[in-house]
Structure formats: structure tokens, C-alpha cells
Amino acid sequence: MTTYQTSSLAASLRIQARVIWALVLREIITRYGRHNIGFLWLFVEPMLFTTGIAALWTAIHATHGSGVPIVPFAITGYAGVLLWRNGVGRCADAVEPNKALLFHRNVRVLDFFFARLLLEIVGATASFLLIASGAIFLGLMKFPADLGQMLAGWMLLAWYALGLGLVVGALSERSELMDRIWHPITYLYFPFSGAGYMVSWLPLKWQKYAEYLPTVNLNEMIRGGYFGGAVEVHFDVFYLIKANLILTLLGLAMVADVSRRVEGE
């Protein structure tokens, strides 16, 4: 007879990985179905966005005469916006449609968030890789100067999306208001996010405020990796780690609290 011992940590992690994978596959079929290109939309959709933004910014010379090449500037900025915006956005209202699945003991509220975040992170990363490779191949941008720093910045960005996703996800479960205002917040925040400017372009007195924003630090880190010494960048890795840690711990605590409420229904 089968027994499902859930006592050891390794066994628990195995079960959680299994559940998250099951949720990811379920989510892919639910969202993209089996029609036309199916789950490829996962990264085709962000690619269309980024390509559009790159074209638009090229047309309006959005680098403000700084001499920074516009195509890599747009791609490095906008791909990141898609990661945190979609990742966090998918966490809002992640619980309600999946609530009935909690009847299966091993399925937990936290798994809903992890599954959606994983999907968005993979999608945004794949689309970034594809679009950057394509642009490099076509000669629209050069190969990155410091791939390691770009990669590290991208991973910190994914972590930021995870932490913020848990916080926003938990809040949206507590109050419908959060679910409704999250989208306006992201649109209004976009001009400040650092996707569309470099800190060095700002007047000196504004720079120190911009440096408080994690997304600005992340953008500067990723762009610093791409452009190397060609641009002046402002970022603080320790500040990012601190911010991510705080967001993650806060998010986990809030999700634990929400789980107790949700599972009590």
C-alpha cells in the first residue's frame, strides 16, 4: 500500500515541486488552450510588446540625445518591466479561481503564487533572450559587455517580482480593491520605473530619490551590464538584496495569514 509520508523536508519539497509543476501545466492549458500556437504565446506576447516599444522609442528618439543606442535601451528596459508587471499582476486574483483545488491537501495557497510567478518569469526571460538574440543577429544591437552582471541583475529582478507578487497577491485576496488598483498603479508607476530613463540623465537633486526605487536600481544594473563602461549607472546590489529580502519575508508572512483565512472557508 502506498503511504504518503510528509515528515521529512526533502519529501515536502518534492511534493511541493510536484504540485507547482501540476499547477503550471494546468495554468498553461487554461490560459492558452490548445489552439493555434498555444503556450508559445507565453513569450510571443511579451516579445510583441517589447518590439513595439523598441520601434516606438526609435521613432520618437526617446533617449533624449544622450547618445545611448535606442534599440538595446528599449529592450533592456521594457523586457524588465514586463517581468515584474506581468509577474505581480498575475498574482493579483490568483487564489479565487483556484480555491476549489485546496481540497487536495498538498495544494497550498503559496503554490498558486509560485506557479504563476514561475510561468511569468520563464515567459519574460525567454522573450528577452529571443528578442535580444534576434536584434543582435540582425545587427540592431551589440553583444552585451558584461553578460554576468546582466544575468545577476535579471535574477534579482525575478526575485523582486516574486517578493512583490506575494505581497500584492496576499493583499488582493484580503481586499478586492487591491486587485482593481494594481493595474492603474503599474501604469502610473511606469514613467518612474527606470525603464525609460537613466539616473544620470536626471537633475542631480532628483537622482538620490530615484536611487531608492528598486526597479531603477535593477534597470541600471542590467543596463550597466549590457552597455559596460559606455554609460554611467547608479545601483546598489546590497540595497536590492535587502529590499528583496524584506519583500519576500513580508510576502511569505502575508500569504501564510491569507492561507489560514482561505482554507477556513
Place this chain on the structure above:
Amino acid sequence: MISLRDVTKSYTTRHGRHQVLRGVNLHIRPGEKVGILGRNGAGKSTLIRIISGAELPDAGSIHRGLAVSWPLAFAGAFQGSLTGLDNLRFVCRVYGADHRKATPFVEEFSELGKFLREPVKTYSSGMRARLAFAMSMAIEFDCFLIDEIIAVGDSRFHAKCEHELFERRKDRAMIIVSHEASRIRQHCDRACVLSDGVIHEFDDVEQAYQLHDASMQ
């Protein structure tokens, strides 16, 4: 062995906390069939959900030494836009079962035929119930939680379900909630009465009914 120790559970209502379970102690040995009796609102379904792990108790502990099923034939967790097969695959993945092995059984048992590959939202409620029951049987459990004996489909299909559960799996433990006394008498070795948030255990089903019937006066 499944053990519940001092399990308490309350819900928030508009009139303050409503205490449903006030220190439930219960032990289920492998292969045992236990009936749970109690009047409406006594907390029987809450107890079943807590044993299944779908809900967490406020205090107390639950040890599950057996693989415990979800409340049997629960059909609420189907995603309508997914096919029956997709839903089956999901459940198999969650429980670490091989869906390639489970599919032929579910296909055959549920009698859904080609509809297994159609979205669940196109199913009638009877079809859903058949799929839910077949899925519950496709995963191997040591203890089945049965909240009201499932009346699935026509009498022929109903008999088939009873056979699959009570005959083919008669070596498994079962915890059965039912208002139909004949069912409990037919299937259970012993019974408990849940009243005022505590469990009264009886070795004999008839004794349990005596208390239960007295509490209904």
C-alpha cells in the same frame, strides 16, 4: 493509523466566533470503517475536511500515517475549460500517480467515452459526478473520506460505484458521514457521535445510534 488530538475549529460569523469542534480526539486504524453521526450543523463535514487536510484546525494535531483521500467524489475542483482528461492528469500529478495508468481505468469506469477529451463545462452534472467518482478511484488511498454516500448516476451505475468502493476496496479504512442509518449499519464496524463539538466513540454502531437518537429528541 490516523490520529486527531485535541482538534479545535471555529469560524468567524457576524455574531462572533462559532466554535464547531471543541477538542476532538479520534484514532482510525488501517482497514477500519467508522461512521460519524451527528445532527445537522454538528460539524461532521468540517471534521471530514480537517481529516483530509483541506482545512487546518485552530489548535490540536493530526497525524496521517495512512494515505488519506480527498472527500470522495468531490466535483467542485474541475476547471471547466479543461477536458476531463486534463483534470485527471492534474490530480495524478498532484498525488504523484502515473496518469497513463489511470486514464484507461477512468475512461472505462466513468463511461464518458470520447467526452473525456471534451471540456468539462460541456458535461451534464451526472457526467461530472461520474468523472469525479472515477478519479477518486484512480488514485490509490489507504483511507477514504466519504461525506454522504454518493448517489452517482442511475441505479446501475450507483451499484457499480458501491462495488468499486466497498467490495474492491474493503481492505481500506473509511470514514463515512451519512444521514442514512442503513448505510452506516451496512458498512461500518463502529461509529462515533459528534455533538457539542466533541466525539463520543462507540465500539458498536447500535450504541452510537442510541445516543444519536436520544440527542435528536
